[in-house]
Amino acid sequence: MKQIGMGLSRIGIATAAMAFSLPGMAAVDRWKLNMTPGVTDVSQQVYDLHMIVLWICVVIGVLVFGAMGVAMFRFRKSRGAIAEKWAHNDKAELVLTIIPVLILISMAWPATKVLIEMADTRDAEMTIEVTGYQWKWGYRYVDSGVSFISSLARDSDDTRQLGSGLDPHSVKNYLLDVDRPLVIPADTKVRFVITAGDVIHSWWVPALGWKQDAIPGIINDQWTLVKEPGIYRGQCAELCGKDHGFMPIVVEVKPKAEFEQWLAAQQGANAGAEPVATLAEPVAAEAAPSQG
Amino acid sequence: MAHDASTHHDDHDHKPHGFVNRWLYATNHKDIGTMYLVFSLVMFFLGGLMAMVIRGELMFPGLQLIEPEFFNQMTTMHALVMIFGAVMPAFVGLANWMIPMMVGAPDMALPRMNNWSFWIMPFAFTTLLLPLALKVFFDIGGGGPAGGWTLYPPLSLQGGDSVAFTIFAVHMMGISSIMGAINIIATILNMRAPGMDLLKMPVFVWSWLITAFLLIAVMPVLAGAVTMLLTDKFFGTTFFSATGGGDPVMFQHIFWFFGHPEVYIMILPAFGIVSEIIPTFSRKPLFGYKAMVYAIASIAFLSFIVWAHHMFTVGMPLGGELFFMYATMLIAVPTGIKVFNWVFTMWKGSMTFETPMLFALAFVILFSIGGFSGLMLAIVPADFQYHDTYFVVAHFHYVLVTGAIFSVMAAVYYWLPKWTGRMYNERLGKIHFWASAISVNVLFFPQHFLGLAGMPRRIPDYNVAFADWNLVSSLGGFAFGLTQLLFAYIVWDCSRNKSLAKATDQVWEGAHGLEWTLSSPPPYHSFTTPPVITDSMLAHGNVAH
Numbered sequence: 127m128k129q130i131g132m133g134l135s136r137i138g139i140a141t142a143a144m145a146f147s148l149p150g151m152a153a154v155d156r157w158k159l160n161m162t163p164g165v166t167d168v169s170q171q172v173y174d175l176h177m178i179v180l181w182i183c184v185v186i187g188v189l190v191f192g193a194m195g196v197a198m199f200r201f202r203k204s205r206g207a208i209a210e211k212w213a214h215n216d217k218a219e220l221v222l223t224i225i226p227v228l229i230l231i232s233m234a235w236p237a238t239k240v241l242i243e244m245a246d247t248r249d250a251e252m253t254i255e256v257t258g259y260q261w262k263w264g265y266r267y268v269d270s271g272v273s274f275i276s277s278l279a280r281d282s283d284d285t286r287q288l289g290s291g292l293d294p295h296s297v298k299n300y301l302l303d304v305d306r307p308l309v310i311p312a313d314t315k316v317r318f319v320i321t322a323g324d325v326i327h328s329w330w331v332p333a334l335g336w337k338q339d340a341i342p343g344i345i346n347d348q349w350t351l352v353k354e355p356g357i358y359r360g361q362c363a364e365l366c367g368k369d370h371g372f373m374p375i376v377v378e379v380k381p382k383a384e385f386e387q388w389l390a391a392q393q394g395a396n397a398g399a400e401p402v403a404t405l406a407e408p409v410a411a412e413a414a415p416s417q418g
Numbered sequence: 419m420a421h422d423a424s425t426h427h428d429d430h431d432h433k434p435h436g437f438v439n440r441w442l443y444a445t446n447h448k449d450i451g452t453m454y455l456v457f458s459l460v461m462f463f464l465g466g467l468m469a470m471v472i473r474g475e476l477m478f479p480g481l482q483l484i485e486p487e488f489f490n491q492m493t494t495m496h497a498l499v500m501i502f503g504a505v506m507p508a509f510v511g512l513a514n515w516m517i518p519m520m521v522g523a524p525d526m527a528l529p530r531m532n533n534w535s536f537w538i539m540p541f542a543f544t545t546l547l548l549p550l551a552l553k554v555f556f557d558i559g560g561g562g563p564a565g566g567w568t569l570y571p572p573l574s575l576q577g578g579d580s581v582a583f584t585i586f587a588v589h590m591m592g593i594s595s596i597m598g599a600i601n602i603i604a605t606i607l608n609m610r611a612p613g614m615d616l617l618k619m620p621v622f623v624w625s626w627l628i629t630a631f632l633l634i635a636v637m638p639v640l641a642g643a644v645t646m647l648l649t650d651k652f653f654g655t656t657f658f659s660a661t662g663g664g665d666p667v668m669f670q671h672i673f674w675f676f677g678h679p680e681v682y683i684m685i686l687p688a689f690g691i692v693s694e695i696i697p698t699f700s701r702k703p704l705f706g707y708k709a710m711v712y713a714i715a716s717i718a719f720l721s722f723i724v725w726a727h728h729m730f731t732v733g734m735p736l737g738g739e740l741f742f743m744y745a746t747m748l749i750a751v752p753t754g755i756k757v758f759n760w761v762f763t764m765w766k767g768s769m770t771f772e773t774p775m776l777f778a779l780a781f782v783i784l785f786s787i788g789g790f791s792g793l794m795l796a797i798v799p800a801d802f803q804y805h806d807t808y809f810v811v812a813h814f815h816y817v818l819v820t821g822a823i824f825s826v827m828a829a830v831y832y833w834l835p836k837w838t839g840r841m842y843n844e845r846l847g848k849i850h851f852w853a854s855a856i857s858v859n860v861l862f863f864p865q866h867f868l869g870l871a872g873m874p875r876r877i878p879d880y881n882v883a884f885a886d887w888n889l890v891s892s893l894g895g896f897a898f899g900l901t902q903l904l905f906a907y908i909v910w911d912c913s914r915n916k917s918l919a920k921a922t923d924q925v926w927e928g929a930h931g932l933e934w935t936l937s938s939p940p941p942y943h944s945f946t947t948p949p950v951i952t953d954s955m956l957a958h959g960n961v962a963h
Contacts, residue, residue, distance in 0.1 A: 156886050157886050159870065160871075161871075179800065198764065198771075201766055202768070203701070209701040209766070213702070215762070219709055222754065227751060238740060238743075241739060285480065286480065288481040288482075290481075292480075301879060324572065326572070336731075336799075336802035339731045339732045344667065365490070365566045365570075368485070371876075371879050
């Protein structure tokens, strides 16, 4: 009951927050309506495709619903409308079959172009292996051997417990923050090979423009090329059990030189620890009981 | 009229007496239709209750009400109950009530099998709901299935004993659906009155004939898929496990080969209903009757070759993605024909706006919005962003709630006076419509924004950036849920309240079709002698051309 009371008091807070959220509050982009154009060439093309199709749908909607509106206004019995008897018009039916086909072709053409570009993972300068586990992500830099596990940040994890009494609004990047982000270099074509250790997950960072399922026993690949350094956040997008909502993804894009430094530091740290090849084992052992 | 009321009057006395005889041993198409509809309404409220729990938890960021595991059980069961318990039985109930009356038959072709296909349903749903009920009421066991209604392995196999309950329930529902479909096909093909040619049948009958073939084609596929899950879980097979040489993605292919036609099983009868209602209240024959029939048939055909558009992110080869994208986009053509033809039917008609018409018009607009988002989802690169987000949730709720369920409500208001012999309370009906139409958009439209902004589906908690639209959506959800209690009251009132106005045989001024030539309420055995059919009696399939 206390929680419901708390919930109700939050309606007030939320309404107040809505009123003030529009200007200024840079930290959280509230009342967001549309897809992000993202930070890669591909994500921009995906966004453009989305907008083209959206606007075509809006125009068709306005025409069709407009015609309906006119019919509902003009041809109502209360205005004395008398029904006519005709029930078909072959010419109109033919035209209204051909026009949609043409519109569809105009959508399919750019969609095909973008899709072909997205499917081309050749000529990548580095490869990162991404493995989904219940409920965290494993990353391995295939060329350098650096690897680590990335899981939900502690403050988010404490706050998200049922009845924690902590306010999600006070946590920075609530549920979208991790202990160890994935770091990639800017201006570099990075290839991801994506798989899973237990159940199906899906690796999704909206700013990169795609998501790719992580499936046990199958290796999928995808790629990205981010020009601008920055921090980009995402989440697991395929239902993977009770903590599906609590395995975020954070990608930190560093300038090339900084990335090399970071990687060297990681290699140093890794050299002191166990070799990388053992990565999958402890995690797999951990995941095994839950499979039973 | 080919028959007069007095010859039918005696038939009322042939009703079986006593509760067990009338309902448990029911073989009458109207009684079985009523049972299906009541069952569907009960399931609608049960599934709705689960939706309220989901929206309650999602009202604010942070977990306030339930644990994530229980949240997953709610989303899973909400879908199974609504799809198999509410929407499908509602359409079967309407088919049972209306098809014999629309084709001039005394009853369904196979009345005893009809009884069986209904009475399997309560047992199937008891089995399905038992693990959840035991957990909630007695804290026994681990609760219901929590891996999503799509039952994707390996996740679904991590469930406890509820996996077996779910699978057996699905088997039973499948048997029930197949028998129902056989009965409908047998009735339509064999029981039509002389003169009721196939291409003179009401579009509702056509839509059900095609839907019944879809059911027979795909329910066995679902049964096969879940049986493989069952043996994977309990008998050591590895159909869907890579470690034993199986493939988790194969399940998705098989499941959606069932699942996509299933989507049309839930919308083709809705097309039929709307194609009955719009001509009636426009007082003008249906525009392009033949095109409407062919459009339904083409949609049914296409439904078999688009299944993998549910799986664009599993990592298919480029050629596969392109094929399924193009095939999916093609569906827009016959669907567009249907929408255009409904608008043409209204054009130069003489329209009135009783409750069934209001729901039918809302269907056309809101289902089209669901169709638009469906077209967007077909664009593979964009789907890489939309997939598994609230954009998809918004899409299929527009198609299923403001599509399928609005059409069922339209149908109930349309035929309720025929069934009960009394006019329902029109004022309350209109209030129910407007409250539903507004709240359902407050509920689902913001979910488009949430999905585009990056909120995945099936999560119990979210970043505060998503808080505002979730609050709006939840408030809309509670309003929509409460509004439906009014619907239950209106139906109950119409069937019980003897002070309501008596319905005429034709009920609606512009109604055509054999069902409107019978008395209201109709005789117990609809047409004991085949009616002599004249073109003016025919429904909007009055096709002189």
